[in-house]
Amino acid sequence: SLCPSIYYRAIKPNDLDRLEQIHRDIFPIKYESEFFQSVVNGVDIISWAAVDRSRPDDHSDELIGFITAKFVLAKDSEIDDLVHYDSSKGEETLIYILTLGVVETYRNRGIARSxxxxxxxxxxxxxxxxxxxxxxxxxxxxxxCLYKRLMFRCVRRLHGFYLIKRQHFDAFLFVYFINGS
Ligand code: ACO
Known part of the structure; x- marks a missing residue:
């Protein structure tokens, strides 16, 4: 097959079906349709897509990876105690990554890193x-491994944070500080 040529672009409304399908395929958690609507319409959510332009025409713009995130006010976040505040610059915010995924056949090529x-x-x-x-x-x-490699810091272990099929699982909270925090 052709050498992949990976491009990054905004997510748009006609990515909806593919975005939902990949989430279903790779996450143990079910996301509501309102979530996907917000992502593709850019309502309160920022996101990027990865596509492989070397695929045949009807697939060359199809999502093979994505990242979705939203803004959270630092003072309202669960890591408010870790943020450096400087009121002269305005109200501090953080970006919270909601979902990150790369389809299986495209893994280990640096797409999530990008x-x-x-x-x-x-x-x-x-x-x-x-x-x-x-x-x-x-x-x-x-x-x-990915977050550690990218210099995120693990600041917390949250016991029973996730509930999946009536079973509780712990979570780690990772942070990448920027702009002097
Ligand atoms: N084992 C060990 N280290 C890994 C692995 C792995 N399987 N995958 C990635 N890494 C680390 C490596 O250090 C790698 O750096 P290196 O190549 O220089 O050694 C670094 O991460 C970058 O890897 P990428 O190639 O950019 O990662 P990839 O594109 O394969 O995507 C991802 C990684 C997103 C975790 C993918 O495996 C995936 O989609 N998994 C299923 C969904 C998922 O778990 N998403 C994250 C959930 S958390 C959240 O959404 C907030």
């Missing part, structure tokens, strides 16, 4: 933004 870089670069350009944070289930070694 998607996270998109978020960090975007966040770094906003002087009020103090960091990027996320939760990850404690047994997800691939994702945990």
């Amino acid at each position: 998607l996270i870089s998109e978020v960090i670069n975007y966040a770094s350009g906003l002087s009020v933004c103090r960091g990027v944070y996320l939760h990850v289930i404690a047994h997800n070694n691939a994702a945990i």
Whole structure:
């Protein structure tokens, strides 16, 4: 097959079906249709997609990876105690990563790393933004290795944070501080 040529772009309304399908395929948690609507319409959610332009025509713009995130006021966040406050710059915010995924056949090529870089670069350009944070289930070694590799700091273990099929699972909270936090 052709050598992949991966591009990163905004997520748009006609990505809806594919976005939902990949979430269903790779996450143990069910997301509501309102969530997907917010992502594709960019309502309160910021997101990036990865596509492989070397695929045949009708697939060359199809999502093979994505990252979704939202703004949270630092003072209202669960890591308010870790943020450095400087009121002269306006109200501090954080970016919370909601979902990150790469379809299986495209893994281990640096796509997740690039998607996270998109978020960090975007966040770094906003002087009020103090960091990027996320939760990850404690047994997800691939994702945990990824966040550690990208210099996220594990600041907390949250007992029973996730409830999946009536079973509780711990989560780690990872933070990447920016803009002097
Ligand atoms: N084992 C160990 N380390 C890994 C693995 C793995 N399976 N996958 C990635 N890494 C680490 C490596 O250190 C790698 O750096 P290196 O290549 O320089 O050694 C680094 O992460 C970057 O890896 P990428 O190739 O960018 O990661 P990939 O594109 O394969 O995507 C992801 C990783 C997103 C975790 C993918 O496996 C996936 O989609 N999994 C299912 C969904 C998921 O778990 N998403 C994250 C849940 S948490 C959340 O959404 C907030």
